[in-house]
Amino acid sequence: MGRSTSFEIRRRLLLAGAALAGQAALAAPATDDAATPETRLRELLSERRSLRLLRGTETLSATYWTADSGYNRDEYLNICWLMRDVQADRVFPMHHGLLDVLCGLQVWLGRIGNDAPLQIYSGYRSPKTNNRTEGAALNSRHLVGRAVDIGVTGVSNVKLAGMASLLGRGGTGFYPGRNFVHVDTGDERIWIDRARKKAS
Numbered sequence: 054m055g056r057s058t059s060f061e062i063r064r065r066l067l068l069a070g071a072a073l074a075g076q077a078a079l080a081a082p083a084t085d086d087a088a089t090p091e092t093r094l095r096e097l098l099s100e101r102r103s104l105r106l107l108r109g110t111e112t113l114s115a116t117y118w119t120a121d122s123g124y125n126r127d128e129y130l131n132i133c134w135l136m137r138d139v140q141a142d143r144v145f146p147m148h149h150g151l152l153d154v155l156c157g158l159q160v161w162l163g164r165i166g167n168d169a170p171l172q173i174y175s176g177y178r179s180p181k182t183n184n185r186t187e188g189a190a191l192n193s194r195h196l197v198g199r200a201v202d203i204g205v206t207g208v209s210n211v212k213l214a215g216m217a218s219l220l221g222r223g224g225t226g227f228y229p230g231r232n233f234v235h236v237d238t239g240d241e242r243i244w245i246d247r248a249r250k251k252a253s
């Protein structure tokens with residue numbers, strides 16, 4: 054891939070993000086131009102935090118937190134199960150903040166007319182699985198339950214990455230030509246990576 058093409062993708066991604074910042078204001082009335090990812094996310098999260106997920110043929114609809122009762126252990130574990138390392142058949146306690154970012158993203162998608170479930174391509178990865186994943190970082194946040202690779206039917210990955218980065222509590226990775234966007238709750242950063250075959 055040439056340098057100019059990389060530049061073009063970065064430009065498009067940033068434009069998508071800028072356009073979505075305007076949409077955030079429409080979708081969440083109290084949000085203004087000075088909104089931070091934290092304030093945007095707070096406005097999207099309600100007193101019931103739910104996720105509708107899809108992984109292969111598995112589907113899950115789970116309300117993992119309510120203002121009245123806090124975390125629902127069973128529902129939370131159902132989410133962790135869906136996000137398990139399927140190769141090693143291992144479950145890991147997924148980061149609560151990551152679930153909130155996904156929930157906010159899903160609420161936002163709903164407001165702009167997309168009610169499709171979030172498709173999970175990768176969640177927790179055991180060290181063994183991570184080592185076998187081409188292009189995965191040694192310190193990948195998938196190893197500590199702080200990253201997922203997702204896609205949503207009806208939304209381009211450029212747009213999805215732009216939205217995720219606006220709610221970001223961490224990194225957003227966009228991989229042109231691949232079917233997913235990487236979202237994590239590590240240090241705030243955004244990247245576009247053509248060379249890697251899979252997310253870090």
Ligand SMILES: [Zn+2]
Binds near residue numbers: 200
């Ligand atoms: Zn990833």
